[in-house]
Every structure is written in structure tokens, then in C-alpha cells.
Amino acid sequence: MSAKKILFIILFCYSFAANAQKLQISTSKNELKNIESILLQEKNFGTDTTALKEYLSPLNKITKYQSIYKGLLANGFSNYYTSRNKTSENYYLNSIQKAKTSHNISLEIWAKLNYINYLYFYRDYIKLTPFLLEIMENLEPLRAEQIINADETYKRIGWILHTFGDYKKSLHYLKLAEKQAVKNTSEYASIINSIGLNYLYIQDYKMATYYLNETAKISSQIHDDVRYAKALGDLAMVSQHKGDFEKAITYLKKDIQISEQNKSDQNTMYASILLAEVLLKNNQIEEAFDFLNKAENIAVTKSYFKKSELEIIKLKLQILKLKNSTENELNLRRRMVAIEESLENEDGDEAINQANWIIEKNNYQESIDEAKNKYEKTLKKFYLIIATMVFSILLLVFVYFLKKYKDRQLQYEEKVKALESEKVKIEQKAHEDLESQIEYLKEKNIQIKNLKKEIENIEKSSFYYLEKRKGKLSNLLQSHLMTELEWNAFEREFEKECSKFYILLNQDFPEMSEPDKRLLLLQKLDFSNNEIAELLEITNESVKESKEKLKETLGDKFKLLFGRFY
Incomplete structure (x- = not known):
């Protein structure tokens, strides 16, 4: 082959590759569809940010698409850093500002949700909440056909509300997403999977099972193995709640097997932690420990897996307690404290996140x-x-x-x-x-x-x-104030530790009233008059009077109970 032909082939291949990397901008009259077409062409350039900017540059030349340009750049730099970074933050906020000045409410919703996805991925729930509330208010008067990628928008909001524990409102948005999504696709399967999880958390196990089985069925039909594995893991949670541990274990082992085959580390980690919990409840302690080690090997590789690592450590400490072992306990507790401190301001405990959500929601409504x-x-x-x-x-x-x-x-x-x-x-x-x-x-x-x-x-x-x-x-x-259940629990434990005293009290003094009996139990444990008064909901003077009456009523029998009175 001649040198000219070789050169021609090289130039042709280069030209083809360059065109393949060129972003296409539609000129349709339907602006919303044009934007959706652009978003479908988003690519992950990894560490090549120069290629990313070159690829997105046509958007920067068109004023109405500059918000999208900034938003996709922000996503690209997030992929580059694989962590929170100022460059992405600036681009996200710039994207939102550009969308506001365009007076295109659909574009503004997209820009804010794009930023929310970033914050949600890195667990900054408090910072994303005001943006989420703005989006929810803006969506209220809009029809689905007025929203960019309506199914994705509704789904993302549903996911976040699920994280905050607002399961009923999450269901509302996820069912809107279900109506918009194309049936028998991975997107549709992920939506109905989320619906099933919400039903699980509101303890509607019948509906949860239905939706999760549908997820597994569709995922299997379209050969989405990872989604199928996740559905099995979620069905395992339903079985666990019903007390069917054997079935849950079977589901989870299958979930882990498929996830490992597809190199889905995150799902492997989540399923391994859940399996360890079920095995622990089923008294399979050694096997539970093995799966925790498997999950830990994945959890330590990413900073945003810290919450899962904390869960793993707590389960390991629980196992050590069951085994009466202190092996590696000190190191585990030190690591637990370090993780809890680092999570305090970003991915805190669920109750704190929900509290912050409510506070932010109320404050925003007032404003x-x-x-x-x-x-x-x-x-x-x-x-x-x-x-x-x-x-x-x-x-x-x-x-x-x-x-x-x-x-x-x-x-x-x-x-x-x-x-x-x-x-x-x-x-x-x-x-x-x-x-x-x-x-x-x-x-x-x-x-x-x-x-x-x-x-x-x-x-x-x-x-x-x-x-x-x-x-x-x-x-x-x-x-x-102490309830009857609490008093009963206290008396049971007292009976275990001080059985002779308790038997004597019940057999020899059956005429004694319940309040007097409780007074004597507390007295036996060296509770002061003030402490007894608070627990029995009476005054200090009433305690003294009751003791004197008991002493007079019981007479010599009293010495059987106490060597001294006060």
C-alpha cells in the first residue's frame, strides 16, 4: 500500500473520530425537545477536561444554552475530581444563574436539579434542601410536557424525599415518574423499584412485594442484571421484615453473586451488609462476619461510603459482644468515633437529616x-x-x-x-x-x-x-412519668436480682398496695426520699408519711424486709 493511501486512511479515521465527538444541536421548533436531545449526548471524558470543554463549546456560543454548558461542565469536573470541588460548585451555581436570567422555568428546574444530584451524591442533604423546595414549588403548576426529562425529574425528587423519610410524598413523585417513563426499560424498572421500597417503609408489604417482583421481572426481560440483583436484595428486606430469614438469605446471596459478576461494587457492599444483618439474626455469626469483611473491603475505597463503613463497624462490634471477644475492639471503636465525627456535618444520622429537612422546609415556607x-x-x-x-x-x-x-x-x-x-x-x-x-x-x-x-x-x-x-x-x-409497662419491666429485673426479697414481699405481705410495694422496692435499692417522690408522682412529705404508715402497719414483719428504715 502506498504512503498516500496510508495517509488518506489515517486522515479519514481522524476526521471520523473528531466528528463522532462533535455535539449535535437540533434546530427543532420544540425547544424542550432540543434541550433533551443535547442532554442525551452528555459524555464522560474522565480526566480529559480539555476534550470536555471542546466537546461542549458549541453550547457556549448560544446564549440560551449557556446554562446547559455550565451545568454539563460542572458534571464533567465532578467526574474528574470524584469528590466535592470548588470548580464544580462554581459551574453549578453559574448554570443556575444563567437559567434564571433566561426566564425559562423548565431550564431553571433542570439546572437546580443537576446541582442537587451532585449534592445528593456527596450526601450534603442540608445544602440541597432549599433548592429542592424551590423546584417542588416551581413544578406545581407545570404539566409533564413542560418539564425537561419529566420522568427523570420526578424520579430524582422521589429518591431524595425517600432519603428524608417522606415516603408518602416520595410515592407521589415516583408515580408521576412511572406515568412518564417508557415501559420495559431500565429507567422504568428503577422507578417501580423505588415505589416498592417506599411501600416497604410504610409497611405495606403486599404492594412492596408486587412492585419489587415487577422490577425483577422487567429487569430479567431486558437483561439488566444489576437492576435484577438490586430487586432481589429489596425483596430480601421484605422477607426479613416478615421474619422469613432463610428466604432473605437466599435472595441476598443471589444478589451478591450477580453484582460481583457485573462488577457492581456498591451493590455488592450494600447487599453484603444486609446479608450480615440477616445472618446475625439467624445466629449464623461466623458467616455474617465473613460478609462484613467483604463489604468493608469495598467501603474503605470511597470517602462517600463512610456511612456504610460505620454500619459495618457497629455490626462487627455486635458480633464481638456475642462472642465475648475483645479482639480488635479498640481499633474498631477508634475508627467508629473518627467516622462519626467526619459524618457529623455531611451525612449524619437519619433522624438528624429528617429534622434538618423539616426545619429547612418550615423556614423556607415562612420566607x-x-x-x-x-x-x-x-x-x-x-x-x-x-x-x-x-x-x-x-x-x-x-x-x-x-x-x-x-x-x-x-x-x-x-x-x-x-x-x-x-x-x-x-x-x-x-x-x-x-x-x-x-x-x-x-x-x-x-x-x-x-x-x-x-x-x-x-x-x-x-x-x-x-x-x-x-x-x-x-x-x-x-x-x-413511669408507665405500667416500665414498672413491670423494673419489677421483673428486681425479681431476678433480689428474688428472696421479692418472694418474701409477695408471699408474706399480699395485702400491700402496688404503690407501697413500689416504694419498698425503691427503698431497698437505696433511692432517696426525693427520688422516690419523683418516680411515684407524690410529694417528699407523702413518701415520709407512707414509710411511717408501712412501719406501723407491718410492725415486726418490717424487720424481715429491712434492717433499718431510713
Whole structure:
């Protein structure tokens, strides 16, 4: 072959490759379809950011597509860094700003959701929430045909709401996505899979099973092996909730096998953790430990798998406790503390994320209402200047007192939340023996005293009207009082540890009332009069009187119970 022919072939191949990498911009009259066509051509250039910019450059030359140019550049740099980075952040925010100036609400929704996907991937739930709320409000009046990639938009919102635990609203958006998605595709399978998971979390196992089986069926038909594996893993969760551990184990082992064959490390990790949990419940401790090691080997490779690594460590510590072993426990606990500290401000615990979601949602709704009020009041200025001046003065006074009211309300709510959090902490502890029961009662006593003190202080402060109207502290105090179930649990543990005393009390003194019996049990454990009074919901003086009456009533029998009275 001649040199000219070889040169021609090389130039032809180069020209073909260059054209293959050229982004095509449609000139259809349907602008929304043009944008969707552009987005379908998004490519991952890995570390070649020069090629990325060259590929996207045609978009930058057209004003109406500059928002898309910035947004896709942001995605490209996110792929390049594989972590949060300032370059991507700047491009995402620039993309949103460009979309706003274009006055194209559909494009603005896309730009914000594109940024949300980035924040969601790196678990910054707090930062993404205001953008999500804006999108949800903007979507409200729009029809599906007015939204860029409507099925993807609805699906993404549904996923995020599921993460925040808002399962009913998540279902609303996912079912909108289901209507828009093309049937028998991977996209459709992922949507109905998410619907099934939401039904699982609201404990509608029948609907959950139906949707997850449909996911598995469609995934198998279209040969989407990874989606099929995920569906099996989710069906395993349904079986686990129903108590069918053997079936759950079978599903999960199949899930892991398929995920490994398809090199889906993330799904392999998730399924291995879930399998370890089920095996642990089924008393297959050694096998559970092996699968945790498999999951850990994947979790340590990515910074955004820290939450999964924390879950793995906690399960390993649980296994060590069951085995009465301390091997590697110190290292595991050190790593656990380090991960918890690093997750504190980014991927915190689910309850914290949900709390932040609610707070952000309420605050944002208040800002919307306030903005609407100001807008309506501004319009009235054109009708009568003098009336507006008077109105403005009144408004300033109103805003001033409203701010003071909100500040007080916020302080009040924060105080209530702090006390509620303390209550949750002690109630979450295990009360498996008498020692832990005593500790629980002591802590409960301290909290009751603190609450009473707070209520006394608040009655003397400017917050009193809030407590009088809402009564949250009083309700919290009531919730601290011992229930019959708690007393029964306490008595069971007392009977185990002090069986002779308990048998003597019941057999020799059957006439004794339940309150007197509880008083004697607490006295036996060296609870002070003040502590007994708080737990029995009586005064300190009543405790002393009850003791004296018991001493008189029981007479010499009393010595069988106590060597001394106080």
C-alpha cells in the first residue's frame, strides 16, 4: 500500500473520530425537545477536561444554552475530581444563574436539579434542601410536557424525599415518574423499584412485594442484571421484615453473586451488609462476619461510603459482644468515633437529616409567605401615599414584634428539643438487667427535676405565654412519668436480682398496695426520699408519711424486709 493511501486512511479515521465527538444541536421548533436531545449526548471524558470543554463549546456560543454548558461542565469536573470541588460548585451555581436570567422555568428546574444530584451524591442533604423546595414549588403548576426529562425529574425528587423519610410524598413523585417513563426499560424498572421500597417503609408489604417482583421481572426481560440483583436484595428486606430469614438469605446471596459478576461494587457492599444483618439474626455469626469483611473491603475505597463503613463497624462490634471477644475492639471503636465525627456535618444520622429537612422546609415556607405579604403591601403604595406611610410604620412595628415573637418561639422550641433529645438518649439505652434499670430510673429522675425547674423558670419569664399555649414542657414532663409497662419491666429485673426479697414481699405481705410495694422496692435499692417522690408522682412529705404508715402497719414483719428504715 502506498504512503498516500496510508495517509488518506489515517486522515479519514481522524476526521471520523473528531466528528463522532462533535455535539449535535437540533434546530427543532420544540425547544424542550432540543434541550433533551443535547442532554442525551452528555459524555464522560474522565480526566480529559480539555476534550470536555471542546466537546461542549458549541453550547457556549448560544446564549440560551449557556446554562446547559455550565451545568454539563460542572458534571464533567465532578467526574474528574470524584469528590466535592470548588470548580464544580462554581459551574453549578453559574448554570443556575444563567437559567434564571433566561426566564425559562423548565431550564431553571433542570439546572437546580443537576446541582442537587451532585449534592445528593456527596450526601450534603442540608445544602440541597432549599433548592429542592424551590423546584417542588416551581413544578406545581407545570404539566409533564413542560418539564425537561419529566420522568427523570420526578424520579430524582422521589429518591431524595425517600432519603428524608417522606415516603408518602416520595410515592407521589415516583408515580408521576412511572406515568412518564417508557415501559420495559431500565429507567422504568428503577422507578417501580423505588415505589416498592417506599411501600416497604410504610409497611405495606403486599404492594412492596408486587412492585419489587415487577422490577425483577422487567429487569430479567431486558437483561439488566444489576437492576435484577438490586430487586432481589429489596425483596430480601421484605422477607426479613416478615421474619422469613432463610428466604432473605437466599435472595441476598443471589444478589451478591450477580453484582460481583457485573462488577457492581456498591451493590455488592450494600447487599453484603444486609446479608450480615440477616445472618446475625439467624445466629449464623461466623458467616455474617465473613460478609462484613467483604463489604468493608469495598467501603474503605470511597470517602462517600463512610456511612456504610460505620454500619459495618457497629455490626462487627455486635458480633464481638456475642462472642465475648475483645479482639480488635479498640481499633474498631477508634475508627467508629473518627467516622462519626467526619459524618457529623455531611451525612449524619437519619433522624438528624429528617429534622434538618423539616426545619429547612418550615423556614423556607415562612420566607415565601413573608415575601408574598411584602409584595402585596408594596402594590398598595401606588394608590395612596399617606395611607402607605401609615401602613409602613405599622408594618415595621409588626415585623419588630413578629421577630421578637419568632426569636422567643425559636428559643422555646430549641429548649424543648434539647430536653426531648435527652429523653430519647436514656430511653434508647438497653435496660436488660437491674443495674441498667437503676441507672435508667436515676437518669429519669434527674430529667424530671430539670424539667420542673425549667417550667418554674419559664413561668417567671417572657416565654410563659408559649408554654401556656403549647404546653410542650408540661407534656414532656408527663411523658417522663413511669408507665405500667416500665414498672413491670423494673419489677421483673428486681425479681431476678433480689428474688428472696421479692418472694418474701409477695408471699408474706399480699395485702400491700402496688404503690407501697413500689416504694419498698425503691427503698431497698437505696433511692432517696426525693427520688422516690419523683418516680411515684407524690410529694417528699407523702413518701415520709407512707414509710411511717408501712412501719406501723407491718410492725415486726418490717424487720424481715429491712434492717433499718431510713
